[in-house]
Amino acid sequence: MASAEGLHAARSRGRNTRQLVHEVLRSRIVGLELEPGSAVSENDLAAELGVSRTPVRESLILLADEGLVDIYPQMGTFVSRIRERDVASAQFIREALECAALREAVGKAGARDVAELRVLLTAQEEADRQADMEGFFQLDEEFHARLMAVSGHASAWPVVSQAKAQLDRARRLSLPMTQQMSLLIGQHREVVDLLEAGDLDRADEALRSHLRLVFSDVEKIRSKHPELFSDEDAPLRPRRDSPRRTAARGDR
Amino acid sequence: MASAEGLHAARSRGRNTRQLVHEVLRSRIVGLELEPGSAVSENDLAAELGVSRTPVRESLILLADEGLVDIYPQMGTFVSRIRERDVASAQFIREALECAALREAVGKAGARDVAELRVLLTAQEEADRQADMEGFFQLDEEFHARLMAVSGHASAWPVVSQAKAQLDRARRLSLPMTQQMSLLIGQHREVVDLLEAGDLDRADEALRSHLRLVFSDVEKIRSKHPELFSDEDAPLRPRRDSPRRTAARGDR
DNA sequence: GCTGACGTACTTGTATGGTAGCCGACCGAC
DNA sequence: GTCGGTCGGCTACCATACAAGTACGTCAGC
Incomplete structure (x- = not known):
């Protein structure tokens, strides 16, 4: 790779x-x-x-x-290191932007938009069946990006993507619990259903709780892998213990 | 400078x-x-x-x-050049984030937060009296940043600031109409009042319409200064006509 | 006069050299 | 044994040199 x-x-x-x-x-x-x-x-x-x-x-x-x-x-x-503050900030940004976009998307979404989203859902289920975590991650990203595009605010996606990156680093460790995948897919489907039905408030709520679930995952990870997190305000100890680089010399 | x-x-x-x-x-x-x-x-x-x-x-x-x-x-x-798409995107981002933060701020805001905001309002009025546009711009920026800080999401401000930059370039040209300044300050005050009163929905609406007003300004500018805007999809003609740089040689 | 090829002057992209500053281990003094 | 100074090696920062490519003015040919 x-x-x-x-x-x-x-x-x-x-x-x-x-x-x-x-x-x-x-x-x-x-x-x-x-x-x-x-x-x-x-x-x-x-x-x-x-x-x-x-x-x-x-x-x-x-x-x-x-x-x-x-x-x-x-x-x-x-x-x-993953900082409490950055994660919370990223969650806030993501939630605000994605939910705001969804609210605008309700009513705008055409049959074609919904159909395209459902294609992604099907692909996600396939990735779940094959336990293809990497594939699911990509499809998840594409789903959320597409969802924003429906509202016409695709150009705001990069901002969300940047915030998402902070969250994804931690999520990477949690998703091994494969049960999570089907749960997340179910939430995706619910959002699409409510979007199609034009139920603005419930769609908003569904997406919000979906994003919050992802967020809570991060907190769980913290207790498991504290070394990946920064204990806030104690960042001035990067440690230069870099072990001697033995390989990577003969090439070129 | x-x-x-x-x-x-x-x-x-x-x-x-x-x-x-x-x-x-x-x-x-x-x-x-x-x-x-x-x-x-x-x-x-x-x-x-x-x-x-x-x-x-x-x-x-x-x-x-x-x-x-x-x-x-x-x-x-x-x-x-200022692009329709970027401006719309910036407006969406700003509105979503600032309003989301405000909704969380309602209820959290203490007397001290409100007092600090009011100090800024007073300073803005002073800038208005002195027709100090540059000062007003800075105070406006500080007001909105402080407003977000009340919700505890100060760390999301840089994202707003970045979006705001796209809007501010155009606003710079419009604000000369000094009547605008007192109007904007009035809206600021309304937001603070409603925040203090704890009226979530009306505070949200007040801030939203305030931000929309700023946005509509940009549209007005476009008709006045079309050369600053990009006619979309025709960007591949940057023109290198850069006139010879005559000054700035003897210093250093 | 008009058209088209060419050369020059400019641009950003990449590579490399030299500098200030920090870390951490070593070593001598106490 | 413990503390303090020193020195080597590493770092990112900045400066500079070279390379690849574009635009535009010029000039020859028609």
Whole structure:
């Protein structure tokens, strides 16, 4: 997945190196491939990805803006630990925007919109049957994005997506309980049903409780994996214990 | 304001060059000192500000992420024209977040919160009397930020602020009608009154209509200054007519 | 006069060099 | 044993050099 070589292969397709590096790193962080608290050095990443430090550095700056990494000048850059405050903020933003969009979507939604959403629901059930967690995550993202698009506010999705990233890092750990998947899908279906029926208030409520469930998951995770979270106000101890990088030298 | 020399002077105070350049450019763009459509060359800015291309470039990347500039590789970077779509999106985001926060603030607001808000209202009236538009803008920003803070969601303000930037560029041109200022202040006061009274629905409605008024202003501006707006879908003509930069050479 | 090819001057993208500053281990003094 | 200074190695920051590509003025050909 997104190895060093694959990066250059896709490079010709419009996007430049910075954007590719940004996507790779973002995906690794949100997918927990890079754990909260771990160091991400410009030099190491540049060497691993086979590019210079410049695009890596520019990507890290963007990721810092998104709150996914913390840059400590002259000390290092670290994947940000999950902060209570950021998670709560992300939840608030997501809930406000998605619910506001849904309220506008009710009444606007055509038969085609509903049909497209139902296609995604079916695909989600298939992913559930196959226990394809990664696939479900993508379909979930697409579902929520599409839901916002119905209201005509697709352009606000990136903001939601950014907030969502903070939540998803933690969720990644919780979803293994496969029972959750069918529950979430059921909630998705309920939202679509109520949207189709034009029941504004109940649709809003259904989506809101769906999002809250996701949020409460994060809290559960916290007790299980406290090392991924930041104990607030004690961030000035990034720890540079980075073990010597043994491999990754012969390539290129 | 914010000349090249001032930049280095403030540099010692914690923030690095990139952040300073970012603030300067953002302020110039939102303040319309740099007009939509005008070219912002990495080289020119670096020379003018007395720094190298690197921090300038990194700032521009951040500004592009905020939608304030458009980067066309190998062609140039231009202050983005105001796009119908972006303005609508910004309005949606702002309205959803600010109103959601206000709804949560009702009931939470203590006497002290209300008092602090009222202090800002008084200051706004003073700015109105003195026809101090710039001061009013800052106080307006502070009022809305404080209002969100009451709900405990101050950390979501940057998102609102980013959306607001898109709207403010246009508003900058409209506010000269000083009659508007007292109208806006009156609406601010109404929101605070209803917040204090604990009337959730009417407070929400008051804030919403206030924000909508601001939004409608933008539409008025469009007819007056069409050159600042993008006629959608015709963006691939940035025009490089950048007139020779005559001044700004002897300093440093 | 008009059209089309070409060259120059500009742009951003990427790579690399040098600097200031922080951490942590080592080592000597007490 | 404990404390304090020093030094090596690492970091991100900034500056600079080079590369790839576009626009636009110029000029030759018609």
